[in-house]
Structures are given as structure tokens and as C-alpha cells.
Amino acid sequence: xxxxxxxxxxxxxxxxxxxxxxxxxxxxxxxxxxxxxxxxxxxxxxxxxxxxxxxxxxxxxxxxxxxxxxxxxxxxxxxxxxxxxxxxxxxxxxxxxxxxxxxxxxxxxxxxxxxxxxxxxxxxxxxxxxxxxxxxxxxxxxxxxxxxxxxxxxxxxxxxxxxxxxxxxxxxxxxxxxxxxxxxxxxxxxxxxxxxxxxxxxxxxxxxxxxxxxxxxxxxxxxxxxxxxxxxxxxxxxxxxxxxxxxxxxxxxxxxxxxxxxxxxxxxxxxxxxxxxxxxxxxxxxxxxxxxxxx
Amino acid sequence: xxxxxxxxxxxxxxxxxxxxxxxxxxxxxxxxxxxxxxxxxxxxxxxxxxxxxxxxxxxxxxxxxxxxxxxxxxxxxxxxxxxxxxxxxxxxxxxxxxxxxxxxxxxxxxxxxxxxxxxxxxxxxxxxxxxxxxxxxxxxxxxxxxxxxxxxxxxxxxxxxxxxxxxxxxxxxxxxxxxxxxxxxxxxxxxxxxxxxxxxxxxxxxxxxxxxxxxxxxxxxxxxxxxxxxxxxxxxxxxxxxxxxxxxxxxxxxxxxxxxxxxxxxxxxxxxxxxxxxxxxxxxxxxxxxxxxxxxxxxxxxxx
Numbered sequence: 001x002x003x004x005x006x007x008x009x010x011x012x013x014x015x016x017x018x019x020x021x022x023x024x025x026x027x028x029x030x031x032x033x034x035x036x037x038x039x040x041x042x043x044x045x046x047x048x049x050x051x052x053x054x055x056x057x058x059x060x061x062x063x064x065x066x067x068x069x070x071x072x073x074x075x076x077x078x079x080x081x082x083x084x085x086x087x088x089x090x091x092x093x094x095x096x097x098x099x100x101x102x103x104x105x106x107x108x109x110x111x112x113x114x115x116x117x118x119x120x121x122x123x124x125x126x127x128x129x130x131x132x133x134x135x136x137x138x139x140x141x142x143x144x145x146x147x148x149x150x151x152x153x154x155x156x157x158x159x160x161x162x163x164x165x166x167x168x169x170x171x172x173x174x175x176x177x178x179x180x181x182x183x184x185x186x187x188x189x190x191x192x193x194x195x196x197x198x199x200x201x202x203x204x205x206x207x208x209x210x211x212x213x214x215x216x217x218x219x220x221x222x223x224x225x226x227x228x229x230x231x232x233x234x235x236x237x238x239x240x241x242x243x244x245x246x247x248x249x250x251x252x253x254x255x256x257x258x259x260x261x262x263x264x265x266x267x268x269x270x271x272x273x274x275x276x277x278x279x280x281x282x283x284x285x286x287x288x289x290x291x292x293x294x295x
Numbered sequence: 296x297x298x299x300x301x302x303x304x305x306x307x308x309x310x311x312x313x314x315x316x317x318x319x320x321x322x323x324x325x326x327x328x329x330x331x332x333x334x335x336x337x338x339x340x341x342x343x344x345x346x347x348x349x350x351x352x353x354x355x356x357x358x359x360x361x362x363x364x365x366x367x368x369x370x371x372x373x374x375x376x377x378x379x380x381x382x383x384x385x386x387x388x389x390x391x392x393x394x395x396x397x398x399x400x401x402x403x404x405x406x407x408x409x410x411x412x413x414x415x416x417x418x419x420x421x422x423x424x425x426x427x428x429x430x431x432x433x434x435x436x437x438x439x440x441x442x443x444x445x446x447x448x449x450x451x452x453x454x455x456x457x458x459x460x461x462x463x464x465x466x467x468x469x470x471x472x473x474x475x476x477x478x479x480x481x482x483x484x485x486x487x488x489x490x491x492x493x494x495x496x497x498x499x500x501x502x503x504x505x506x507x508x509x510x511x512x513x514x515x516x517x518x519x520x521x522x523x524x525x526x527x528x529x530x531x532x533x534x535x536x537x538x539x540x541x542x543x544x545x546x547x548x549x550x551x552x553x554x555x556x557x558x559x560x561x562x563x564x565x566x567x568x569x570x571x572x573x574x575x576x577x578x579x580x581x582x583x584x585x586x587x588x589x590x591x592x593x594x595x596x597x598x599x
Contacts, residue, residue, distance in 0.1 A: 042427050043375035050407040050416050069531055070455035077418050114414045118369035118382040119341045158345035238349050
């Protein structure tokens, strides 16, 4: 059963509305902000300031050291904004780990992959990689896969809506199958996990603005789960959905993504009910068009 | 240097007498559920950069009901590294979709290089007020205005660093920008006050009024009003937009309207949001103040 992700906000983070987090005065590192670089070319000056902010090292703050205090504000703003961005993109990871852990991850992620597009909604894709290497995963081994799922839902929620080009259906008649290709819509994505990540994800959704985890129900669901969980993510009526699919359908769509033509697809999946799948996929806006591959 | 044709006739006085509010996600439901006595809403442009999904529907509903001001926060107009072309393309597409009455961003930088790679610093980073940085800002604003085919408004920012080698003051810098690029200025009165409190001596309101006196009224296309969380010295005040408009900001607004006329005005509140009703009351207060200080304008149809 497709599940709507209405509770995921796709709103990006404004860089104007900044946080009032307190400035750390606990560190013993003393490196007053130098005004010397600002006598050089603007590009170098700006790079220098950005480098100082992204160093994110705490500074001791002499009572009258306005420069260090100012730099600390920019550093705190950066981490606070990045943390808020992760909270929006990864609401279940946020519920599982809490503010402090997310802030730590934001700090690490800023160092690993600084933002580059001007839209915070584009940032944070590598969180799953950070989690794989994190001790947090010792307790929650499914965390990286939940992160991947949430990133895919986030991407799907922002993907353009594309109507099926119905006139391309006529290609099914008379076109050599070895040249006929299927193009899925831009929002369609696949994920496979050893954990029932859809169950875990749904258990952490809010209902009517309230969040309450039914741990008994979740434990039952987890105990019942066997084998890999394969999910299809897609957009329908402007909302992202996820749907558990069979291994057969998963491999079929994966092969479409790998640019196999229809002849190859049918060869590789001799028992696949193509007609039925096509009809359902069209109904659920998962296919953009059929097309002929030019060689 | 070639200047954009569309920028040669300033259009920022078109919206004189208009009062609006910043529209943020938690208020979408309230704002769209009924009609309210405001003339426009302002949204942060980047929140609507997605090429599909639910935000597009929300934007359509907003523009069906309200005149829209697009306030960008990531353009980094003072960046010595070039403004990202993909960013401008997204902004341009959004403008085409939403037909805003105003487009604005800030006198700051944000695009740069970090460890040899392009980076967006994610904040409104301060510019040293020098002729070199002025030229960069003028060139970037000119490029943006040409790319978008329209005039933009550029806002003064709150800063938390001072630069010893600055050779211009902030108002000289902004006025020169407006004259050379033919952009309009969005004067954020709260930002003026935050900077005065953080870095100036003397009575803050007096210093802020002097700041305002240095900006010719015809350059000002919009005013922003906001509040901030008070702090104890020597902490620096942070422009957090988490409070009602401060009494000091209202006093400066009164002075600004008396001096500049009924400039389009926006109440900003971004963090610790109040109810929509409280935000409407703040907008109503601005309208009353504006109307009490300026004669009625002919031909201006308010939403009220």
C-alpha cells in the first residue's frame, strides 16, 4: 500500500533567519580572528573568512575580542542552519537520534561535503555514508538505510511531475523489441535493505501533528519481517509515495534503469507479467514514455 | 559597462503604501484560509526552488491570493567568486512562475572556494566596504538584473565582524551601489539597529536615524521591520527575527516614513513564530503608522 509522506516538509532553510545559539567559551584554543587577510584581494579575503568559518573550531573569547565573538556567531549559524536542514530532510533520523547527534553529524557533513548550490535542500546526500562509519550504527544498524530512504523521498518530493507521453504506446506495435526502451519518470527510485525500513519509517511518522511511537507494534512488525525489504519510491499527485515490491519487480525496474531494451528485459525476466505491470505503472504515473534507442 | 535596459527606469516606488508580512511554512494554512488586510506576502525564494512536488501547489495558492515579493537569501551579490549560474536559472524560473512584485537579496557574499572547490557558505557574510568590493557588487547586481530582466532591491545586512581597512562606510557603499547599478535598496531597519548596538557608540536610535539620513529616499524601495533577542554586553546581538518588532524599530520606522514617505513595508518574523493573528496585528500597526504620517495615496488598492 503506497504511503504518503505528507509530514516531510520540503521547505529549505533560509540563511537570513539565523539562530541565537550561545557562543562556546569553553575551548582552550586561542586564535583571534586576524584582520590581516582583509588587506588583500577581495577573492582571497572572502576565501579566508569562509575557511575560518568552516574550520568550526571553538575560540576562547577574551572579553573585548569582538572579532572572535563575531566569527563564532557565523560558525554557530552555519552549524545551526545545517542541523535544521538535516532535520527537515531526515525527520526520522532526527527522531531516532535527537538534536545533539544530528548537530554532530551536521558538523561532520559540512566538512565532508560543504554546500555548493545555494539551496540547503540540495545538501546532505552523504549522510548515509557518515552513518555507516559512525558508532551510532552499532546500536541502530538500519540507520544508513533509513537515511538513504529519507534522501530518496526528499528527492522524489521535489522532482518534476511528468505526464506519460501516451502517443508512445503505439511503439509497442511494430517496433523491434531490441530497440524499444522504457523511461521511468524522474521521481522513480529503488532501494533495497536488509531491514524493514518502511515499517521503521512509518512507525516514526506524526499523526495530526503528534508523534507517539508504539514500540510493541513496531517490535511485532520487526519480528515478523524476513528477508530483504525492496521499495519503490515514486511521486503521484505531487506527493512522494513508497511501495514494497517483489524481488522480481525490483530487478525488472533496476534493469530498466540500467538501459536494457525490452527484448533484453523479457529475456532476463521470462515469467514477468509485463502487460499487467505496464498497465499498473501507467496508472500510478511511474513511466514517462516508451522510446526507440538510436544506435 | 553595459547596463540592463530594464533597470534604467526604477520601478520600486510602484508599491508605495503597501504593507505585507513574511509568510513562513507554519502559517501557510492560516494565510490561505481567509483574506487578510495585507497587500503582499514575502517568501524566501529558495524555499520554492524545487522543480515539482507539493511546494509548487502551495506557491500557486499563495500567488492566487496575494501579491508576492520574492526575497532571496543565497544569491551572495557581493561574492568575488561568480554567482552560480544554476542558481540564477532556478531563480529566473521561479520568477517566471510566480510573477512577483518585488525581487530582493542582500549586500553580502556567500559563493567562494574552500579547499579548491566551489562552496556556498550558507550565510549572509559581510563585505569590507572598499571600492573593490563595491565594484564586485555593482557588476554582480548588473549581471543579475540583466539575467532576470528586472530591477532588484538590495538589503543592508546585520554583520558581526568589522573590517579595519574599510574605506567607505555602509551608507556610502549602498548609495554608490544604487546609483551605479540602478538597483533599489531594501532598508532593513532592524539590521541598522542591530549593527548600531553591536558596533557604534552613542544613542542607538540617534545613530540609526543618522544612518537613514545618509540614504536618499528615492533609492529606498522597501522597508523591513523585525525584532531580535536582547543580550547582555559584551555579547553581540544576533539578528534572529524571533521577536515582535522592537519599540526602537517602530520609532525608527516612524522616522523613516516621515522622511521617505509611504515606502512598501514588510514585517519579518522567522523564528519562534507567533500566531498568524499576532503577525497581522504587527502589520496593522505598520499600516496605521504609515497612514497617520502620510497623506492618502490615490489609486492604491489595498487588500483590506
